[in-house]
Amino acid sequence: MNIQNNYQKNKKNIFFSNNKDVQNHREKLLNIFENDRFDKKNNESLKNINLKNFIDFDYKYLIPEEISVINNNQENSYSIVSVNGQCSTFKDDKIEITKILDEDYNDFSKNDTIENNDHFVNLNSLFLNSGFKIVIKKNNNIKIKISNIITDDDLTIFQKNNYICEEGSSLNLIEEYENKNNSSSNILNVIKLEKNSQLNHFLIQDNSPNHNLIITSHSSCKKDSTYTQKVYNFSEGYVRNFHYSELIEANSEADLQGIFFLKDNNTSNNKTFVKHLAEDCKSNQIYKGILNDSSKATYFSNTHVDQVAQKTEGYQLSKGILLSDNASYFSKPELKIYADDVKCSHGSTIGPIDENAIFYLRSRGMSKIAATKILISSFINEELSSIDDEQMAEIIQKKLVRYLSKVK
Amino acid sequence: MNSETLNTLNSYSKNKYKYGFVTEIDDEKPKKGLNEDTIKFISQKKNEPEWMLDWRLKAYSKWKKMKEPKWANLSFPEIDYQDIYYYSAPKGFEKKPKDLSEVDPKLIDTYNKLGIPLEEQKVLAGVAVDVVFDSVSVATTYKGELEKLGIIFCSIGEAIQKHPNLIKKYLGSVIPPGDHSFSALNSAVFTDGSFVYIPEGVKCPMELSTYFRINAENTGQFERTLIIADKGSYVSYLEGCTAPKRDDNQLHAANVELIALEDAEIKYSTVQNWYPGDEDGKGGIYNFVTKRGLCEGKNSKISWTQVETGSAITWKYPSCILKGDNSIGEFYSVAITNNFQQADTGTKMTHIGKNTKSKIISKGISLGKSQNTYRGEVSFLRKADKARNYTQCDSLLVGNQCGAHTVPYIDSKNNTAVIEHEASTSKINEDQLYYCRQRGLSHEEAVSLIVNGFCKQVLQELPMEFAVEAQKLVSISLEGSVG
Numbered sequence: 025m026n027i028q029n030n031y032q033k034n035k036k037n038i039f040f041s042n043n044k045d046v047q048n049h050r051e052k053l054l055n056i057f058e059n060d061r062f063d064k065k066n067n068e069s070l071k072n073i074n075l076k077n078f079i080d081f082d083y084k085y086l087i088p089e090e091i092s093v094i095n096n097n098q099e100n101s102y103s104i105v106s107v108n109g110q111c112s113t114f115k116d117d118k119i120e121i122t123k124i125l126d127e128d129y130n131d132f133s134k135n136d137t138i139e140n141n142d143h144f145v146n147l148n149s150l151f152l153n154s155g156f157k158i159v160i161k162k163n164n165n166i167k168i169k170i171s172n173i174i175t176d177d178d179l180t181i182f183q184k185n186n187y188i189c190e191e192g193s194s195l196n197l198i199e200e201y202e203n204k205n206n207s208s209s210n211i212l213n214v215i216k217l218e219k220n221s222q223l224n225h226f227l228i229q230d231n232s233p234n235h236n237l238i239i240t241s242h243s244s245c246k247k248d249s250t251y252t253q254k255v256y257n258f259s260e261g262y263v264r265n266f267h268y269s270e271l272i273e274a275n276s277e278a279d280l281q282g283i284f285f286l287k288d289n290n291t292s293n294n295k296t297f298v299k300h301l302a303e304d305c306k307s308n309q310i311y312k313g314i315l316n317d318s319s320k321a322t323y324f325s326n327t328h329v330d331q332v333a334q335k336t337e338g339y340q341l342s343k344g345i346l347l348s349d350n351a352s353y354f355s356k357p358e359l360k361i362y363a364d365d366v367k368c369s370h371g372s373t374i375g376p377i378d379e380n381a382i383f384y385l386r387s388r389g390m391s392k393i394a395a396t397k398i399l400i401s402s403f404i405n406e407e408l409s410s411i412d413d414e415q416m417a418e419i420i421q422k423k424l425v426r427y428l429s430k431v432k
Numbered sequence: 433m434n435s436e437t438l439n440t441l442n443s444y445s446k447n448k449y450k451y452g453f454v455t456e457i458d459d460e461k462p463k464k465g466l467n468e469d470t471i472k473f474i475s476q477k478k479n480e481p482e483w484m485l486d487w488r489l490k491a492y493s494k495w496k497k498m499k500e501p502k503w504a505n506l507s508f509p510e511i512d513y514q515d516i517y518y519y520s521a522p523k524g525f526e527k528k529p530k531d532l533s534e535v536d537p538k539l540i541d542t543y544n545k546l547g548i549p550l551e552e553q554k555v556l557a558g559v560a561v562d563v564v565f566d567s568v569s570v571a572t573t574y575k576g577e578l579e580k581l582g583i584i585f586c587s588i589g590e591a592i593q594k595h596p597n598l599i600k601k602y603l604g605s606v607i608p609p610g611d612h613s614f615s616a617l618n619s620a621v622f623t624d625g626s627f628v629y630i631p632e633g634v635k636c637p638m639e640l641s642t643y644f645r646i647n648a649e650n651t652g653q654f655e656r657t658l659i660i661a662d663k664g665s666y667v668s669y670l671e672g673c674t675a676p677k678r679d680d681n682q683l684h685a686a687n688v689e690l691i692a693l694e695d696a697e698i699k700y701s702t703v704q705n706w707y708p709g710d711e712d713g714k715g716g717i718y719n720f721v722t723k724r725g726l727c728e729g730k731n732s733k734i735s736w737t738q739v740e741t742g743s744a745i746t747w748k749y750p751s752c753i754l755k756g757d758n759s760i761g762e763f764y765s766v767a768i769t770n771n772f773q774q775a776d777t778g779t780k781m782t783h784i785g786k787n788t789k790s791k792i793i794s795k796g797i798s799l800g801k802s803q804n805t806y807r808g809e810v811s812f813l814r815k816a817d818k819a820r821n822y823t824q825c826d827s828l829l830v831g832n833q834c835g836a837h838t839v840p841y842i843d844s845k846n847n848t849a850v851i852e853h854e855a856s857t858s859k860i861n862e863d864q865l866y867y868c869r870q871r872g873l874s875h876e877e878a879v880s881l882i883v884n885g886f887c888k889q890v891l892q893e894l895p896m897e898f899a900v901e902a903q904k905l906v907s908i909s910l911e912g913s914v915g
Contacts (some may be wrong), residue, residue, distance in 0.1 A: 360837045
C-alpha cells in the first residue's frame with residue numbers, strides 16, 4: 025500500500041491527528057512524497073536501500089497490552105522496557121518519564137540540520153505512533169538502560185523520543201535493539217543537553233534478518249556540555265544510523281562513533297553530521313566497518329563549521345575492511361568550513377586485512393582464519409577497550425565472537 | 433618559456449611579417465543564440481564533412497533534453513544560452529584597445545611582475561597592432577621537427593579534414609557527447625582546439641603547447657582538445673598561460689580528451705588564469721571544463737597537473753579511467769580563490785584494471801570572500817584487483833570570510849584494493865609566520881612564502897619553465913588580501 029493510502033486509512037490511530045498544526049505539517053509532507061518519489065539517482069543517502077520495504081508497506085500498530093516496567097533497583101540506576109515504542113509514566117526527584125505531547129512534535133520540524141529530503145524522518149513525522157520523553161533533573165548523575173521490545177510480527181513502529189539533560193546532569197544511556205520478529209522500526213531521538221551536562225549514549229543493535237531498523241538522532245549541545253554516542257551494529261537486518269549533532273554554545277563537544285559488522289546480503293547506511301555553531305567546540309566522528317560476503321555499506325560524515333565558530337577542532341575518521349570479493353563500501357567524508365582559525369581533518373581508508381600482518385601471524389604457526397580473526401579484533405580493539413561498563417563490554421564481546429565464528 | 437624560445441620569438445618579432453596581411457572581414461555578422469542553424473553555420477564555416485555535422489547535431493539534440501548539473505557548490509545566475517555568440521566575431525568587429533596605454537594599468541603591472549616581454553603583453557591584452565609577433569612563423573620551425581618524427585600537432589579543425597579516421601575513432605570516445613550538458617554543448621558547437629597524435633614508440637622531444645599553434649590567439653570559448661598517445665610513446669602538453677588574459681566571452685566550456693595506449697604516457701599541465709572578475713565580484717569568466725583521460729592500454733600513465741587561479745567560477749574535474757592493467761593516474765592541483773571567486777574542482781579516478789594505481793594531491797587556498805571546494809571520486813570496480821589509491825587534500829584559509837570545503841566520494845567494490853584518503857583544513861601556522869617575520873620578511877612576503885611552500889608538492893610537477901612562472905603567479909594571487 026502506498027504512503028498516501030496508508031496515511032488516510034490509519035489517520036485515526038496516528039499521534040496528534042486532532043491537532044490542526046500537526047495536520048497541516050503532515051499535508052505538506054504528503055506533498056513532498058507526491059513530488060519527490062524517492063529519487064535514488066539524485067539522493068545518495070538512499071544508496072543500496074531496498075526502497076520497496078519502505079514505500080509499499082502495510083501500516084500496522086498495536087497498543088501494547090503489557091505495560092512496560094521501570095525498575096529502580098539500584099540507586100541512580102533505572103532499567104526500562106519499552107514495548108512497541110511506548111513506556112509508562114514515571115516520576116521521582118531525579119528523572120521524569122512522560123508520553124510525548126503535541127508541543128514536542130513541532131520543536132523539530134523547524135530545524136534545518138536534517139534536510140527536508142530525508143524521507144525517513146518525514147515518514148516518522150507522518151506516521152508517528154509511539155514515543156516517550158525523559159527529563160534528567162538538575163545535577164543528577166544517573167544510568168538508564170532501555171530494552172526495546174516489539175510484541176507482534178508485521179508491526180511498523182514510528183517512534184519519537186525526547187531526552188532532556190538539565191543543567192549539570194550526567195546520564196549514561198544504554199539502548200538495546202534486539203528484535204527477532206518480522207517488523208520495522210523508525211525511531212527519531214531528539215536530545216537536548218543543557219549547560220554543563222553530559223550524555224554517554226550507547227546503542228547496541230542486534231536484530232534478526234527480517235527486522236528493519238531506521239534510527240535517527242538529533243542532539244544539540246549548550247555551553248560546556250558533552251554528547252558521546254557509540255553505536256555497535258551487529259544486526260543481520262537492515263540498519264540505518266543517521267546521527268546529527270549541533271554545537272550551539274561555546275566549549276561543547278560531540279563525539280559520534282560507530283562500528284558495524286555486516287555479512288550475507290545485509291546493508292547498512294550510516295551518516296554523522298556535526299554542525300559547529302559556536303566557538304571553542306570539539307567534535308569527533310569515527311566509524312569502522314567490517315564487511316563480509318555480499319554486504320554493502322555507506323558512510324557519510326560531515327563537519328560544518330560556521331563563520332563564528334573559531335577555534336574549532338573537528339576530526340573525522342572512517343575505516344573499512346572488506347573480507348570478501350562481493351562486499352562494497354562507499355564513504356564520503358565531507359568538510360564544509362567557513363571559519364579560518366580551525367583544525368579540521370578527515371581520514372578514510374578501505375582495504376583488505378593487511379597481508380603482511382597475516383603472514384606474520386601465520387609464520388608463527390597460526391591458521392589463516394585464526395590470524396584473520398585476531399586482526400579483526402585488533403582493528404576494533406580501541407573502541408571495545410574504551411567501554412567502562414563491564415557488563416556491556418561482555419555483551420559486546422560475545423556478539424563479536426558470534427560474528428567472528430562465521431568468518432571463513 | 434626557455435631562453436631559446438624567447439630568442440626565437442624576439443628575432444621574429446623584430447622582422448615585419450614578409451608575406452603581407454590577410455584580414456578577412458566576414459560579411460555575415462555572427463548571430464546570437466543556439467539552434468540547428470548556428471551549428472550548420474559553424475560546420476559550414478569550418479568546411480566540415482557531412483559526418484561531423486551529423487555528430488554535432490546529434491550532440492545538440494541530446495543537449496536540448498539535458499539540464500545543467502547542479503551538484504557543485506557554486507552559485508551563479510542562470511546562463512542564457514541564447515544570448516551567446518557561438519562563432520567568434522570576425523576581426524575588427526570587437527572593440528580592441530589601440531595600444532597598451534588603453535589597457536588597464538593593473539593588468540600591465542601584473543605582466544611586468546610575471547616578466548612577460550612587451551610584445552607578448554600586447555598579444556595578451558588583445559591590442560590591435562600590426563607588428564605583433566606572429567606565432568605562425570615560430571610554429572613552422574617546430575612543425576618541421578615534429579613532422580620528421582611523425583607527430584601530428586594541429587588544430588582540431590584541420591585534423592577533421594586531414595585525419596578523419598583518427599577523429600572518427602577517438603572523438604567523443606572518452607567524453608561521450610551525452611555525458612552531461614556541458615559536454616553535449618561543447619560537442620555541438622566547438623570551434624577550435626588542438627589535436628595531437630604521437631605515433632608508436634615516439635617520445636615527443638619538446639613540451640607541446642597551444643602557444644605554438646596557428647590561431648592560438650583565438651582558442652575560442654568552446655575548445656576541444658584530443659590527444660592520442662600510441663603504444664610506447666610519451667608526450668607532455670601545456671595548456672594556458674600564467675598571464676591573466678582578458679576575454680569577452682563569459683562562458684567557457686572546454687572538453688579535453690586524452691587516450692593513452694599500451695605503455696604510453698601523457699602529461700598534461702594547465703595554468704588557468706582567466707579574468708576572475710573585479711574586487712566586488714562583478715564580471716569574470718565561467719569556466720566549465722570537462723577533462724578526461726583514458727588509460728586504455730597496459731602500463732599506460734596519465735598525469736594531470738593544474739594551477740587554477742583565475743575565473744569567477746571554476747568547475748573542473750580532470751579525471752582518469754584506469755582501464756588497462758598496471759595503468760597509473762595522477763592528479764596534482766593547486767586552486768587559489770580570492771575576492772568572490774568560486775572554485776569546485778577535483779578529480780575522478782575510476783579503477784577498472786588490475787594493479788592500477790592513482791595518486792591525488794590537491795591544495796586549496798581560499799582568501800577574501802571566496803569559496804573553494806575539492807570534490808573527488810575514487811572508485812574501485814569489481815575487477816580492480818590490488819588497485820591502490822592515495823589521496824591527500826589540504827586546504828588553507830586566509831581570512832574569516834572565505835570557505836574551504838572537501839567532498840570526497842570513496843567507493844570500493846574490491847577486497848584486495850587499498851584506498852587511503854586524508855585531508856586537513858587549517859589556517860596559516862602562526863609559528864611559521866612569526867619565524868618569517870622575525871627574519872625581516874613583511875607579513876605579505878611571509879604569507880606568500882608559506883603558501884608557496886604549501887603548494888610546492890604540486891608546483892614541482894609542472895614543467896620547468898611553467899613552474900617558475902607559476903610560483904610568481906601564486907604570490908600575485910595572494911596580493912592585496914593579506915594583512
